[in-house]
Amino acid sequence: MKRFETRAVHAGERRATGATDGEPNGAAAGGSDGNFYPISTPVHLSTTFAHARIEQTDRVLGGEEPGYSYARYGNPTVTAFEEAVAALEGEGHAFAFASGMAAMHAALMAAEVGSGATVLAAEQLYGSTATLLVQIFGAGGVETRFVDACDLEAVEKKVEELKPRAVVVETISNPLLRVADIPRIAEITKAAGSTLVVDATFGTPYLQRPLELGADIVVHSATKYLSGHGDLTAGIVITGAPYDTALDQIRKLVGGVMAPFEAWLALRGLKTLPLRMERQCENARLLATRLAAHPKIEKVYYPAEKDHPDNEVARRVLAGAGGLVSFELAIEEAEEGRAAAFRFLNALDLCVKAPSLGDIYTLAIHPATASHRELSPSRRKKLGVKESLIRISLGIEHPEDIAGDIEQALERV
Numbered sequence: 001m002k003r004f005e006t007r008a009v010h011a012g013e014r015r016a017t018g019a020t021d022g023e024p025n026g027a028a029a030g031g032s033d034g035n036f037y038p039i040s041t042p043v044h045l046s047t048t049f050a051h052a053r054i055e056q057t058d059r060v061l062g063g064e065e066p067g068y069s070y071a072r073y074g075n076p077t078v079t080a081f082e083e084a085v086a087a088l089e090g091e092g093h094a095f096a097f098a099s100g101m102a103a104m105h106a107a108l109m110a111a112e113v114g115s116g117a118t119v120l121a122a123e124q125l126y127g128s129t130a131t132l133l134v135q136i137f138g139a140g141g142v143e144t145r146f147v148d149a150c151d152l153e154a155v156e157k158k159v160e161e162l163k164p165r166a167v168v169v170e171t172i173s174n175p176l177l178r179v180a181d182i183p184r185i186a187e188i189t190k191a192a193g194s195t196l197v198v199d200a201t202f203g204t205p206y207l208q209r210p211l212e213l214g215a216d217i218v219v220h221s222a223t224k225y226l227s228g229h230g231d232l233t234a235g236i237v238i239t240g241a242p243y244d245t246a247l248d249q250i251r252k253l254v255g256g257v258m259a260p261f262e263a264w265l266a267l268r269g270l271k272t273l274p275l276r277m278e279r280q281c282e283n284a285r286l287l288a289t290r291l292a293a294h295p296k297i298e299k300v301y302y303p304a305e306k307d308h309p310d311n312e313v314a315r316r317v318l319a320g321a322g323g324l325v326s327f328e329l330a331i332e333e334a335e336e337g338r339a340a341a342f343r344f345l346n347a348l349d350l351c352v353k354a355p356s357l358g359d360i361y362t363l364a365i366h367p368a369t370a371s372h373r374e375l376s377p378s379r380r381k382k383l384g385v386k387e388s389l390i391r392i393s394l395g396i397e398h399p400e401d402i403a404g405d406i407e408q409a410l411e412r413v
């Protein structure tokens, strides 16, 4: 198998797709003389795909022959993106969706999370995933219980007690960047017969490939690092038997498919994933080191820092500490953390004050009013999400310019 960087560039490419010999336009996949073809996968903006003979359409629709017939069932540009992501995850099949949430919904359905089932979820989970479980799956008779995914004893105890249908965790959590011990959790879930679903959005296959570590289903919000340019919304599920038939079916029938233009953009973005991640992780490491000694900072959260609670786990299960850094501002006791955080964010000049993460641009958010807005103040407190907390998603700019902007904003807090 070719190396990760090479697969990122070449995997999935459909360079000569289009009409084939014997079909209308014949050998002219590349023009009337048939002597050229595109070097990048074209964006196939077509609702339906026709064949020269109806018998072939019949075989494709019947699943006897691979191919394309109707866009909701499959699109060559989307397949190219799926194959590329599966190649980066190292194994399994990939199924692309219109968003990370649609992908998570499908993954849970494929894991047979239905009436009467119990799900054990990390309490550090992305808020919308937790709400999806509690509200949408809850209305369908699913009970969701939460556990600190970084407390292995607690995970083991809960899994033994509840025998959950599925366990849902994230590689690296938001915003305190806690790192789950996926290999150990996979052993626990396997022993109990539960399906381990890992949201690997923050880690990407560049840092960790959960299927190789024993996870059953991997989910990404491809809106983030995989596409990487802040210009699309998409999600993807990577898995193997016994879940892939169900996923294919769910995608066809629920219909939250990825659009071809998004797939084309995402495939293009994916080619630079290793380059971007290398730079983003290095930018994060440099920023975390620099801010750790800053008088206006109370505490820095970065898994490579010695005082991070999961430093040992991170070194063992990740190929790098990730591209995000969070920190609490140092404030006077009487001062309001939120006001200080807003002053800091408003003083930023280069870093973009916007939700999301994993883009080429450095992004800064205030988790208490953004990603964790829907939670009660007491729940935020329990999770350690203080009002003075800021999360930075490092982009690919020069590290001195990023640090310089953050330092000048800190002076103005």
Ligand code: PLP
Residues within 6 Å of the ligand: 099, 100, 101, 102, 126, 128, 170, 174, 199, 201, 202, 220, 221, 222, 223, 233, 234, 235, 356
């Ligand atoms: N999972 C994680 C960890 C996320 O951070 C997000 C979005 O921020 C999602 C899933 C949902 O992804 P999307 O916004 O693409 O639906």
